[in-house]
Amino acid sequence: MPDSLYAQALRDVLQRLSSAAAASGRPRPRLLAVSKTQPATAVAEMAAALHAMNVTAVAPAPAFGENYVQEALAKQEALASETLEWHLIGHLQSNKAREAATAFDWVQTVDRDKLVAALARHRPDDRPPLNVLVQVNIDDEASKHGCAPGEVPALAAAIAAQPRLLLRGLMAIPAPHPDVAHRRDAFARMKALFDALAGQYPQIDTLSMGMSDDIELAVAEGATMVRVGTALFGARQRAQDS
Ligand SMILES: *Cc1c(COP(=O)(O)O)cnc(C)c1O
Numbered sequence: 001m002p003d004s005l006y007a008q009a010l011r012d013v014l015q016r017l018s019s020a021a022a023a024s025g026r027p028r029p030r031l032l033a034v035s036k037t038q039p040a041t042a043v044a045e046m047a048a049a050l051h052a053m054n055v056t057a058v059a060p061a062p063a064f065g066e067n068y069v070q071e072a073l074a075k076q077e078a079l080a081s082e083t084l085e086w087h088l089i090g091h092l093q094s095n096k097a098r099e100a101a102t103a104f105d106w107v108q109t110v111d112r113d114k115l116v117a118a119l120a121r122h123r124p125d126d127r128p129p130l131n132v133l134v135q136v137n138i139d140d141e142a143s144k145h146g147c148a149p150g151e152v153p154a155l156a157a158a159i160a161a162q163p164r165l166l167l168r169g170l171m172a173i174p175a176p177h178p179d180v181a182h183r184r185d186a187f188a189r190m191k192a193l194f195d196a197l198a199g200q201y202p203q204i205d206t207l208s209m210g211m212s213d214d215i216e217l218a219v220a221e222g223a224t225m226v227r228v229g230t231a232l233f234g235a236r237q238r239a240q241d242s
Pocket of ligand 1 (some may be wrong): 090
C-alpha cells in the first residue's frame with residue numbers, strides 16, 4: 001500500500017512527541033490534528049494515516065480540532081461515515097452553544113459561566129456528556145480569550161456540577177514570546193494549575209497545550225494533549241487563521 005499523503009508528516013510529529021516524552025520521562029501525549037482551513041478530503045487522508053500508524057490504539061478515534069463551528073459542521077457532514085472525535089478549539093460565542101454542544105465531542109474553550117450553562121442545557125440526551133476543558137488566559141493577554149488563572153476553581157466547580165458535562169482539564173494558548181524561558185514558564189504555570197485541579201477532581205486527565213512550534217517545550221512541562229496543525233497538514237492558506 002502506498003504511503004498516504006500525510007504519512008511522513010505524521011511520522012515526524014509522532015517522533016517528536018516520542019522523543020520529547022522520553023527526554024522528560026513523561027507519557028507520550030495525545031495528538032489532536034488541527035484541521036482548520038483544511039478540506040474534508042484532507043481530514044479523511046489524515047484519519048487514514050492515523051489509523052495506518054495505529055495512533056488510535058491509545059485513543060477512541062482519530063481526533064481533529066476545529067476553530068469555527070460552521071466550518072466544522074460542513075466537514076462533519078462530508079465525513080459522516082467516519083468515526084472521528086471532534087474538538088472545538090476556537091472561541092465559542094454563546095449563541096453557537098447549541099450547535100457546539102451537538103456537533104462536538106469536546107469543547108476546549110470554556111472560559112465563562114454563561115457558556116457552561118448553555119452547553120449543559122443543549123447537550124443532547126442521547127449523547128455521552130460533553131468533554132470540557134477550561135481555557136486559561138495564562139499570559140493575561142488583553143486580546144486573548146480564556147479565564148484568569150484565579151477563576152479556574154469556580155469555573156471547574158460549575159462544570160463539575162453539570163451532569164451533561166464532563167470536566168477533563170485545562171487548555172491554554174500561551175503568548176508567542178521570543179524568549180524560550182518565558183514560554184516554558186507559561187507551560188509550567190499551567191501544569192501547576194492542572195495539578196491543583198486534579199487533586200480535587202480525579203476524572204481530570206487532560207492538559208491541552210503545545211502547537212507545531214513548541215511541542216517539545218509543552219511536553220517537557222507536562223502537556224497530555226498537543227494541538228498540531230501546520231506540522232501535520234502544511235502551512236494554512238487563509239490569513240484569518242494565524
Ligand atoms: C491553529 C491552532 C493550533 C495549531 O497551530 P499550529 O501552529 O498550526 O500547529 C492549535 N491550537 C489552536 C487553539 C489553534 O487555533
